[in-house]
Amino acid sequence: MFRRLPPIGGDPRNVAEIVNNIMDGKTNNTGTITLATGNATSTTLYDARISPDTKIVLVPFSSAAFNDTAPYGEFQDLSYTTLSGNINSSVTTLPVASTTGFRSAGAIKINNEIISYTGKTSTSFTGCTRGDFGTSNASHNSGDYVHGSQAQASGASAAVKLNTVGFTNGVSLVDGSKITVANPGIYNFAWSAQVNNNSSGVKNIYAWIKKNGTSVDGTNGLVSIHGSAGGIDGHTIIAWNYFVNLQANDYIEFWWSPTDQKLTIDSYEPVAPAPATAAVIITVNHIAPQAYSNIYVSAQQNGQATISHYANSTANKTYAYILIG
Numbered sequence: 001m002f003r004r005l006p007p008i009g010g011d012p013r014n015v016a017e018i019v020n021n022i023m024d025g026k027t028n029n030t031g032t033i034t035l036a037t038g039n040a041t042s043t044t045l046y047d048a049r050i051s052p053d054t055k056i057v058l059v060p061f062s063s064a065a066f067n068d069t070a071p072y073g074e075f076q077d078l079s080y081t082t083l084s085g086n087i088n089s090s091v092t093t094l095p096v097a098s099t100t101g102f103r104s105a106g107a108i109k110i111n112n113e114i115i116s117y118t119g120k121t122s123t124s125f126t127g128c129t130r131g132d133f134g135t136s137n138a139s140h141n142s143g144d145y146v147h148g149s150q151a152q153a154s155g156a157s158a159a160v161k162l163n164t165v166g167f168t169n170g171v172s173l174v175d176g177s178k179i180t181v182a183n184p185g186i187y188n189f190a191w192s193a194q195v196n197n198n199s200s201g202v203k204n205i206y207a208w209i210k211k212n213g214t215s216v217d218g219t220n221g222l223v224s225i226h227g228s229a230g231g232i233d234g235h236t237i238i239a240w241n242y243f244v245n246l247q248a249n250d251y252i253e254f255w256w257s258p259t260d261q262k263l264t265i266d267s268y269e270p271v272a273p274a275p276a277t278a279a280v281i282i283t284v285n286h287i288a289p290q291a292y293s294n295i296y297v298s299a300q301q302n303g304q305a306t307i308s309h310y311a312n313s314t315a316n317k318t319y320a321y322i323l324i325g
């Protein structure tokens with residue numbers, strides 16, 4: 001119990017009790033607040049002891065609050081399977097073990113043949129265009145690997161596609177290519193792409209980022225990929241990173257353009273002792289403002305205060321508060 005003295009004062013015993021409580025750290029100026037969810041970026045604190053001049057100190061008070069982190073995300077494009085039957089060079093429906101992870105329409109690669117498809121079932125690719133993007137039709141055997149591939153015409157451009165969401169907090173994948181942030185700030189985007197050159201001779205690939213659909217000056221990279229030789233395609237991993245200043249709900253896309261249609265971005269099956277190869281990996285980290293400053297008092301008046309914080313979708317994220325003044 002916290003005793004209060006009347007305006008006219010109190011007897012020595014009451015005064016001593018209050019002074020001793022204060023010396024023992026027992027003061028009636030604390031409480032707790034649980035952050036609103038649903039990606040809310042602010043929570044209202046109601047407390048009659050708050051005034052416009054009150055200083056409010058917030059500290060984590062639940063495991064969810066202690067584990068709060070700055071926004072981050074990790075995304076990949078990874079898909080591969082195997083043929084479940086022999087196919088000749090003209091069949092347009094391809095039987096496979098599974099199409100899980102493959103897009104509803106797109107491109108695949110079997111050995112050196114790139115094949116476009118317009119549909120899929122759980123165990124087949126349908127509406128196939130054989131020998132696409134300048135490759136040759138070929139027969140393939142049951143058990144041959146089928147690789148997810150991103151392909152386009154020479155000189156065309158497209159957003160890099162992603163199909164896997166790994167770790168994420170406050171960063172989401174929209175429409176298979178738009179990496180969207182829920183909180184404003186400066187972000188570090190790091191990426192890598194596994195590029196394959198099935199043509200002879202050195203070919204070039206351009207890669208850059210778009211912010212909210214607009215290309216960002218200075219972000220383009222030009223990489224030369226050596227050609228196939230001795231029956232082995234040229235392979236290169238391109239990788240770099242960007243610092244980008246974003247507002248809530250802004251998005252970033254990674255775009256690419258090949259100078260030759262036989263330049264593709266491909267996934268690969270495991271090859272002992274190595275695991276599978278993702279066609280694309282993109283990681284995102286919120287780097288400013290720092291995580292410790294993400295929760296603060298942004299407004300206050302008599303009896304209440306607005307607590308601003310990262311977009312929150314985690315239940316029971318509770319903070320203790322101390323009121324001073």
